[in-house]
Amino acid sequence: MEFEYFKYPEKFAxxxxxxxxxxxxLDIKICFDAGGYPGMNDIECICASCLKAGKLIDLDIEPNMILDDGSEAAKTITYKTPSLPTWQDTVWPTIDGKHPVFECIASKQDFTNxxxxxxxxxxDSQSKKDVEWLWDSLPDKKLNSYKEGGDVSVxxxxxxxxxxxxxxxx
Ligand SMILES: [Zn+2]
Structure with a gap:
């Protein structure tokens, strides 16, 4: 299960x-739960090979939202990458026209201070000042799974x- 833009699918997808x-x-294996994937069609789940192969393109199902700049990377993130572990429509960031890799749900351990x-x-619409409070809500220990995340996730x-x-x- 390797994805160019999603580092630890076993832990965070x-x-x-x-x-x-x-x-x-129809292969029987551990699949990505696609019940929450938005799109024109609904499916229950999809295996890693079908997801990577771009099977969601024809189904018009988009696991992720990202600024559509017409790039191959944006297409890969939109259709061929497991969904970010979020229940709301968190947009995948674009940094100076480039496409970052999703690492994890952060804890204090991921930063020096x-x-x-x-x-x-x-x-974006928020400045650094608006999000200062989030530091105190970060878990102290590194997360091993999205299941260990709280109501607020970084x-x-x-x-x-x-x-x-x-x-x-x-
Ligand atoms: Zn499959």
């Missing part, structure tokens, strides 16, 4: 609890050895 028939190829944390925030990305994050509340 929504998976089926046990082996299930993939809704596309609050200053570094705030320095990595991807500003999604950590990386691009060329730099960290970036966006956040969402469930």
């Amino acid at each position: 929504f998976l089926t609890d046990g082996p299930m028939p993939c809704s596309v190829c 609050k200053q570094e944390f705030l320095g990595c925030f991807v500003e 999604y950590l990305f990386s691009l060329e050895n730099q960290k970036y994050w966006v956040w969402g509340a469930n």
